[in-house]
Amino acid sequence: MSTQPQFTGYYHADIPLGVEDSEVTRVGPRTPCGELMRRYWQPIALSAEVDKRPLPVRVLGEDLVLFRRPDRALGLLHRHCLHRGTSLEYGRIEASGLRCCYHGWLYGLDGTLLETPLEPANSPIRKRARLGAYPVRECRGLVFAYMGPPDRQPEFPIYDTFTTSDTVFVNAGHHFETNWFHLVENNFDMAHTVYLHTIIPGNAQFYDSWGVLPQMEYVETPIGYRYTYSRRVEDCIWVGLEDIVFPNFTQAGAIFSMDGRRPRYFGRGSYSRWLVPLDDFNTRVFVLGHFNEHSDPYHEEYSRPDNLEVMEAGARLARTYEERQREPSDVEAAGSQGPIYLRTNEHLGTTDKGIALFRRRFKSLVRALAAGTEPVQPAEGAKGPIPTCAGDSVLRIPRAPGDEDEALVARVASEVMAIYADTGHLPESERRRQAEARLVELERSHQH
Numbered sequence: 481m482s483t484q485p486q487f488t489g490y491y492h493a494d495i496p497l498g499v500e501d502s503e504v505t506r507v508g509p510r511t512p513c514g515e516l517m518r519r520y521w522q523p524i525a526l527s528a529e530v531d532k533r534p535l536p537v538r539v540l541g542e543d544l545v546l547f548r549r550p551d552r553a554l555g556l557l558h559r560h561c562l563h564r565g566t567s568l569e570y571g572r573i574e575a576s577g578l579r580c581c582y583h584g585w586l587y588g589l590d591g592t593l594l595e596t597p598l599e600p601a602n603s604p605i606r607k608r609a610r611l612g613a614y615p616v617r618e619c620r621g622l623v624f625a626y627m628g629p630p631d632r633q634p635e636f637p638i639y640d641t642f643t644t645s646d647t648v649f650v651n652a653g654h655h656f657e658t659n660w661f662h663l664v665e666n667n668f669d670m671a672h673t674v675y676l677h678t679i680i681p682g683n684a685q686f687y688d689s690w691g692v693l694p695q696m697e698y699v700e701t702p703i704g705y706r707y708t709y710s711r712r713v714e715d716c717i718w719v720g721l722e723d724i725v726f727p728n729f730t731q732a733g734a735i736f737s738m739d740g741r742r743p744r745y746f747g748r749g750s751y752s753r754w755l756v757p758l759d760d761f762n763t764r765v766f767v768l769g770h771f772n773e774h775s776d777p778y779h780e781e782y783s784r785p786d787n788l789e790v791m792e793a794g795a796r797l798a799r800t801y802e803e804r805q806r807e808p809s810d811v812e813a814a815g816s817q818g819p820i821y822l823r824t825n826e827h828l829g830t831t832d833k834g835i836a837l838f839r840r841r842f843k844s845l846v847r848a849l850a851a852g853t854e855p856v857q858p859a860e861g862a863k864g865p866i867p868t869c870a871g872d873s874v875l876r877i878p879r880a881p882g883d884e885d886e887a888l889v890a891r892v893a894s895e896v897m898a899i900y901a902d903t904g905h906l907p908e909s910e911r912r913r914q915a916e917a918r919l920v921e922l923e924r925s926h927q928h
């Protein structure tokens with residue numbers, strides 16, 4: 481009698497590990513994905529990192545140098561001098577620009593070659609040569625650059641949560657040694673919070689309410705997605721909302737300090753994140769924390785303006801191998817997929833619906849641009865700041881009998897999302913007034 485082999489490693493060992501999905505992974509100049517990324521403003525540094533010395537930065541596979549003139553204007557230049565290639569990170573900042581340390585060639589903010597001091601006065605080089613430069617601007621302590629075609633420069637996107645006056649903004653940048661698309665998918669994957677952040681560390685990272693698989697619903701918008709992740713928590717329904725804006729911006733609600741057990745009406749975005757490819761194998765996640773009474777409630781250990789999101793900051797990035805094995809976090813989960821994860825060999829499940837949706841739509845943008853159709857910009861069509869829906873609402877709604885509760889949670893989540901979306905065009909205080917009233921009414925309508 482023949483038996484089926486149970487241990488099949490031998491048969492699988494030479495199966496190729498998959499094929500790279502370069503349409504989403506390769507971000508260098510002239511790559512299809514790199515072209516799409518270059519159509520949007522991207523954060524490239526923290527304002528605090530740009531001091532009296534030039535700052536070398538790498539973005540989308542390009543080596544650049546960022547500097548601040550004495551009049552505080554910022555310049556972003558290709559890093560290597562046009563003369564014989566010395567890095568301008570060793571240059572000297574002067575009133576009109578950045579001077580190469582080797583033979584003194586001087587560059588203006590827009591890359592104009594202003595001086596070639598050792599050359600004859602009538603040298604034609606200055607007229608011929610021009611260094612690559614990109615426009616930059618600052619917002620809430622972050623420096624942004626636009627690296628696309630000059631005639632396509634879009635309006636700078638300002639989201640509504642960046643404009644509230646009672647908010648303390650804190651920013652940070654974290655380096656991940658992995659392809660940027662791993663981190664985008666991690667962001668779209670709320671299911672991972674159950675194991676990675678709750679069950680595996682034994683509730684050490686988030687509240688135990690996160691240990692229940694949320695129901696997830698995705699709604700397409702012209703610029704990305706809004707999605708809800710909702711859970712039954714005792715006699716409450718907790719609806720979290722997140723905004724995803726193409727190509728790499730997300731805004732989330734509360735992460736660390738909510739347990740979903742107390743009513744909360746119209747909680748707002750707590751963290752904005754940009755997942756910026758430095759090159760094909762390295763990513764920098766820029767974080768802007770919004771601290772106010774409607775964002776993530778303060779938490780002594782995890783959520784304070786002076787200790788922004790400690791989970792992804794120093795404490796969780798700089799740990800021993802043993803600590804990382806014992807209590808892995810996003811950096812271990814997404815980073816260990818490899819420098820570039822080969823997606824064709826994976827087995828997507830039902831909880832990966834959001835990932836599949838995002839991939840499909842992202843690729844359609846890449847392909848459309850390659851065929852000549854420009855992507856919709858975040859600020860397009862917005863009159864004033866761009867409305868966001870990220871946040872949390874917790875409504876005290878009694879459990880429905882048996883299997884019906886799941887459908888009740890889903891229904892409430894859709895209604896909550898509609899309230900956030902419908903009020904997006906209003907000024908913040910009026911929006912809050914209307915949204916809170918509708919949420920309270922929604923809660924009331926579900927009392928037996």
Ligand code: FES
Pocket residue numbers: 561562563564565566580581582583584585
């Ligand atoms: S290499 Fe820069 S001036 Fe010569």
Ligand SMILES: [Fe+2]
Pocket residue numbers: 666672673676677810
């Ligand atoms: Fe995570």
